[in-house]
Amino acid sequence: MKVEVRVYPRDGILDPQGKAIAAALVRLGHSSVQEVRAGKVFFLDVSQKDPAAAEAEARKMAEELLANTVIEGFDVRVLS
Amino acid sequence: MNFAIVVFPGSNCDEDCAYVARELLGCEANLIWHADTDLKGADVVVVPGGFAYGDYLRAGALARFSPVMESVAKFAKAGGPVLGICNGFQVLLEAGMLPGAMRVNRGLRYVCRDVFLKVENTDTPFTRLYDRGAVVKMPVGHMEGNYTAPAADLDALESEGLVVFRYCDEQGEVVDSANPNGADRAIAGICNAAGNVVGLMPHPDRCSEPLLGNDAGLRMFRSAVESMDARGAR
Numbered sequence: 001m002k003v004e005v006r007v008y009p010r011d012g013i014l015d016p017q018g019k020a021i022a023a024a025l026v027r028l029g030h031s032s033v034q035e036v037r038a039g040k041v042f043f044l045d046v047s048q049k050d051p052a053a054a055e056a057e058a059r060k061m062a063e064e065l066l067a068n069t070v071i072e073g074f075d076v077r078v079l080s
Numbered sequence: 081m082n083f084a085i086v087v088f089p090g091s092n093c094d095e096d097c098a099y100v101a102r103e104l105l106g107c108e109a110n111l112i113w114h115a116d117t118d119l120k121g122a123d124v125v126v127v128p129g130g131f132a133y134g135d136y137l138r139a140g141a142l143a144r145f146s147p148v149m150e151s152v153a154k155f156a157k158a159g160g161p162v163l164g165i166c167n168g169f170q171v172l173l174e175a176g177m178l179p180g181a182m183r184v185n186r187g188l189r190y191v192c193r194d195v196f197l198k199v200e201n202t203d204t205p206f207t208r209l210y211d212r213g214a215v216v217k218m219p220v221g222h223m224e225g226n227y228t229a230p231a232a233d234l235d236a237l238e239s240e241g242l243v244v245f246r247y248c249d250e251q252g253e254v255v256d257s258a259n260p261n262g263a264d265r266a267i268a269g270i271c272n273a274a275g276n277v278v279g280l281m282p283h284p285d286r287c288s289e290p291l292l293g294n295d296a297g298l299r300m301f302r303s304a305v306e307s308m309d310a311r312g313a314r
Contacts, residue, residue, distance in 0.1 A: 009183075013183070013228065014183060014186065014228070015183075016185065016186045016188050016226070017184055017188065020188050065141065066137070068138055068141070068181050071228060
């Protein structure tokens, strides 16, 4: 089963990378850009057959390792 | 007196720390490979700088799962002095042995230069030989030194006196222009509530002998030796 975990800076946590990307986009002429937050995506392939079980396991993985929950939030989506 | 220096794949300041312990302080120092769990009777543990596990995922994130870290946690829990320098500090944060986390530097660049630090806590085994409020110069070299923690944790660090070092200017003023990475409240180093676990971004190991133009960092290591002597260690 394929699961996607998205990890991103929590709201209110300064994201220097996102800020730099936003500034670069504006310089390129994309003047509509107001904010960018940069994160990571993990594509997991797990052996669970049940989507709910796969999601629960991926959520645990995010809490234990993939995200640092002091500064990062995450969400989990079962793809197939 | 016996130092254990933890070595992860990607550590690169382990030999510098061992050199300080052996050559400058006349102590014994063992390099402990991350897959080992025996700290060889250490009196002090140092988690040195470098790029443990290539900083994959996040700096320090994978190193905390190394077998040696269980021994380090046990050693710390028993009150043993543990010093995390730079990447070692990041490892201690990821391992939950110190509160908070590191973000990328606000300037988005690797910062490699001397900074000034105000010593705010001299009750730790690594700072007892400094004067409280003293200003010391040490080099930093890092990409993720932008310390943060939830506001409540930051307040607790302040009120309990657990901020050990703060970035300041040469006169000791804590001003934003002296903060190399954007760290919340200009925090450069902290300790745990018991005071025996200390982490800092600057490198005392890189300024421990006059030949290097600065020996301000040697006092951190010497402090540890004197604390242990006071506790009756070898």
